Amino acid sequence: MGTNLFINYGEAVAMILFGIGFGNLLLQPNLIKKIIGLNIMDTAIYLFLAEKGYIRGRVAPIVAGGVQSMEAYINPIPSGLVLTGIVVSVSVSALMLALTIRLYRRYHTLDLDEISKRLRKEGL
């Protein structure tokens, strides 16, 4: 177990980052910090995928110099998944930021708990 952890340190780091991002998104009261947490969480998953998809000594699957052996290249699908994931996470972050701007204009604070408190006072 200990040696595995050392060899796969990239995956271990990815998991730790995922935990950090997850905790931030869940627990931070500040909306901007929540969004940062969201991005850390998503990026950790891309690190995990990239780390899993890379095999030492091989290159991206673009046939160059007539080498067609399967041993020479890595599987391109994990990289493709990372790209798709980035697109999704960018759009989600943009939406969250837009919502944050709306809330800030209305309540002049980024603290979600504070906003809830005021809403309760308004009694809407």
Next chain:
Amino acid sequence: MDFVRNFPCISIMLCLFAGIISSGLRGRAAMIVNAGLLVINTALSACTLVYTLALGESFVYVMGQFPAPWGNEIRAGVLEALMALFFCIIMLLSLLGGRHKLLEGVEKGKLYLYYVLMDLLLSSLLALVYTNDMFTAYVFVEINTISACGLIMIRQNGRTIEAAVRYMIMSLLGSGMLLLGLCMLYDLTGHLLMSNIQESVALIVAEGKYTIPLIISIVLMSVGLCIKSALFPFHAWLPDAYGYSTVSSAAVLSSLVSKGYIFLLIKIIYRVIGFEIYRDSRIIDILFVFGLMGMIFGSLSAIRENDIRRMIAFSSVAQIGYIYMGFGMGTEAGMTASVFHILSHAATKSLLFIAAVGLTDVSGRNRQFIELTGSGYRNRWAGAAFTVGSLAMVGVPMFSGFISKLLFSQAAVQNHAKMLPALIVLGVSTILNAIYFMKTVIRIYTPVENTSYPSLTCKDMPLYAVVLAAFIILNMTLGVSSQPVVDMIRQGLAMFA
């Protein structure tokens, strides 16, 4: 007849194109495009259902030119087609029933955006139902989340924006966990197509390797989808999101969006992990326990609530608990009951939301119970529909809720270990349901003298009355002639395995 095989793909594509076209249209035109889209999709899903019933097995539709382990696939069986048909019908009725609220609640220039979001939502729901590829499912889960968030905040006040933010945060936590879980599963199996993953998972389990990573990935995916479908204790965002958004959004969110995620979980259980492997993992007991807790605590919160919309929203928490309890049984019968409850809850909850808005309209838009006294006389259609919905939720015979409670009890009796807690909680939860729904029904039929609020008849709102009648018929149909539907569900689940 083989042309029908294209229909699932066509219906998803139609939704996406309708969304693109609607973004360049004015509000009314977008509304018509959306209604036409829903009618066409209902017809397409019905054709697919008839075709798969006649075929007796599911079929796979290859997207593009690449065959199985590499390409992307759509898979349609009886259950998928039934779900798609049902989703289209419920969405059409919810949108028509809430149209008058939408016209007054949304800013004039922004109405078309609502329909763009609705088209996208439908496309993602259909894709979740039909897809055979895990990563496609993830992408459409995110599209679903984004459009659902837009639906919550289309009616802009502080409450809805805050509800949308809370909804987004919980949903993003859920989809993060889903993504991590499916990446791990991809690493373990090397596949993204559900059928290929299932074969590899069976091999891995047979060899006894990678037990812990497999369990972790199952846990991550299950918990992620539980968070997104608002299983107790992850339901904190739900009452605000359903309670303050415009009524069509609330109906669609409660009856379709959360069900889309639950259906994806069913697909993961049957088609990705394999039913036996999923059952033998301990996660099923956790789902069972939280389902039971949701049934009790959701109802308790609903009893305490003094706002009719929020009360209905809390009732959703309890009903989601029922569905997860059915999963937790770990038997075919429990699964059948859960799937039937997805249908019956979808038909009933949207009916309740639409009917409640009719009642609040004749009470000066107040949603407190004290103001609703006697509103069943002022708007007879809404009163009757609300009563039907309440009776269905409580589980009175002739209505859809009775059949799902019956199926749940039958499933519980077959499972000796979980029989006692399941039956006790089912009984307690039914009593709690009866308390808050019957309280409301009695309240709206308590006569008041010299009220200042006006009355509405069905001539004032013909469309609204027709929609309520359609909902009532749908509900009674599910309740009276449930056997064909249950048979279809059984057949569909058999095709899954």
